Amino acid sequence: MFDRFEALPADALLGLIVAYRDDPNPQKVDLGVGVYRDEEGNTPIMSAIQKAAAKHLETEDSKTYIGPVGVAGFVDGIKSLVFGNGSPIVADNRIAAIQTPGGCGALRVGSELLNRDAQDLTVWVSDPTWANHEPLIGSAGLKIQSYPYFDKATGGVKFEQMDEQLAKLGPNDVVLLHGCCHNPTGADLSFEQWQQITARAEKQGFIPFVDIAYQGLGDGLEEDVKGFRYLAERVPELVLATSCSKNFGLYRERTGGLMVQTANATQATAIQTQIQDVARANYSMSPAYGGYLVEAVLQDDSLRQEWMTELDAMATRVKSLREGLVEKLAQRGVSKDFSFIREQKGMFSFLGISKEQVHELKDKYSIYMADSSRINVAGLSTSCLDYVADALTAVIDG
Numbered sequence: 001m002f003d004r005f006e007a008l009p010a011d012a013l014l015g016l017i018v019a020y021r022d023d024p025n026p027q028k029v030d031l032g033v034g035v036y037r038d039e040e041g042n043t044p045i046m047s048a049i050q051k052a053a054a055k056h057l058e059t060e061d062s063k064t065y066i067g068p069v070g071v072a073g074f075v076d077g078i079k080s081l082v083f084g085n086g087s088p089i090v091a092d093n094r095i096a097a098i099q100t101p102g103g104c105g106a107l108r109v110g111s112e113l114l115n116r117d118a119q120d121l122t123v124w125v126s127d128p129t130w131a132n133h134e135p136l137i138g139s140a141g142l143k144i145q146s147y148p149y150f151d152k153a154t155g156g157v158k159f160e161q162m163d164e165q166l167a168k169l170g171p172n173d174v175v176l177l178h179g180c181c182h183n184p185t186g187a188d189l190s191f192e193q194w195q196q197i198t199a200r201a202e203k204q205g206f207i208p209f210v211d212i213a214y215q216g217l218g219d220g221l222e223e224d225v226k227g228f229r230y231l232a233e234r235v236p237e238l239v240l241a242t243s244c245s246k247n248f249g250l251y252r253e254r255t256g257g258l259m260v261q262t263a264n265a266t267q268a269t270a271i272q273t274q275i276q277d278v279a280r281a282n283y284s285m286s287p288a289y290g291g292y293l294v295e296a297v298l299q300d301d302s303l304r305q306e307w308m309t310e311l312d313a314m315a316t317r318v319k320s321l322r323e324g325l326v327e328k329l330a331q332r333g334v335s336k337d338f339s340f341i342r343e344q345k346g347m348f349s350f351l352g353i354s355k356e357q358v359h360e361l362k363d364k365y366s367i368y369m370a371d372s373s374r375i376n377v378a379g380l381s382t383s384c385l386d387y388v389a390d391a392l393t394a395v396i397d398g
């Protein structure tokens with residue numbers, strides 16, 4: 001039977017990884033893959049995580065199943081990290097939650113939960129959105145549409161157009177929002193815009209589905225979820241997918257959480273059984289290891305402090321690379337205004353150059369990025385900023 005299957009086209013980003021690996025140019029720069037990198041181009045294990053792992057090795061005494069919720073201390077820790085310490089929504093038991101295999105697992109289980117609703121929901125995603133949103137949500141069976149979001153002219157958000165679209169939605173619509181550090185554009189909603197979206201959600205009755213994969217990598221752990229918290233405190237229901245891949249550096253441990261906020265504790269109890277049932281039908285239960293590490297970091301004051309300091313340093317590095325690139329490009333008098341890169345948040349930015357220019361950067365200068373011209377800012381280093389600014393200026397101004 002397998003002769004009836006065709007090979008799928010290669011994933012563009014994976015192709016870029018191979019091409020970069022095989023490129024002999026010592027000045028090559030990888031701005032393609034979306035992982036945090038330090039000045040030397042490594043994706044380090046955070047020291048707080050290393051310490052938590054050593055402690056865990058000494059204390060773990062069984063490898064038996066941990067149950068459908070995952071590591072309970074992890075789930076509680078993530079709830080307060082996102083909703084805030086002492087959040088009344090948490091205290092009132094209005095949240096159903098499970099640990100998931102990464103943020104992807106949370107997005108998928110959340111989507112399958114929504115697809116169990118008889119109302120035939122439509123999920124609205126930003127234009128553009130992270131490339132994996134559509135496969136994760138669509139393969140759960142939900143319909144997908146997009147709302148206007150990124151403004152190519154300013155590098156910011158087309159908020160008026162976005163709001164016009166949201167004003168047409170109702171209770172059978174779900175609106176997927178990036179909690180912070182929008183991937184792929186870096187263009188985030190301001191706090192005032194979160195307030196307006198909250199008012200829209202209250203008026204129209206659509207369900208927010210918030211994806212928080214970069215908490216702490218924008219303006220700080222608290223600041224990055226300020227808009228989300230404002231929304232959560234006012235709407236009765238929402239779905240939240242969180243990831244520990246980036247802010248705890250646990251990419252390969254597949255550590256995330258799905259949280260479903262309901263109107264009351266009775267509904268949360270029912271939804272808890274539903275999300276556990278979705279997980280059971282997919283992968284039974286989440287891998288535990290990453291959950292134990294995050295739990296250990298969040299519960300121990302000194303590890304937590306160490307982790308926060310490290311995370312802050314990562315965010316500061318990305319910000320200074322943003323500043324540096326904008327400054328170097330301005331010094332060269334490049335004809336395109338790149339100052340928007342400074343305003344954007346998190347690891348990604350769209351350069352807004354053509355596919356031909358992206359290819360020229362790769363072919364002539366060994367600078368690798370997605371065809372959309374999305375760059376991973378953390379892939380830059382202070383030592384390559386001049387080289388990248390020279391190459392960009394040459395490609396743009398000839």
Ligand SMILES: Cc1ncc(COP(=O)(O)O)c(C=O)c1O
Binds near residue numbers: 130
């Ligand atoms: C916007 C967004 N959501 C979710 C994820 C999920 O990541 P993971 O499944 O690795 O935790 C990512 C990872 O790149 C992302 O960029």
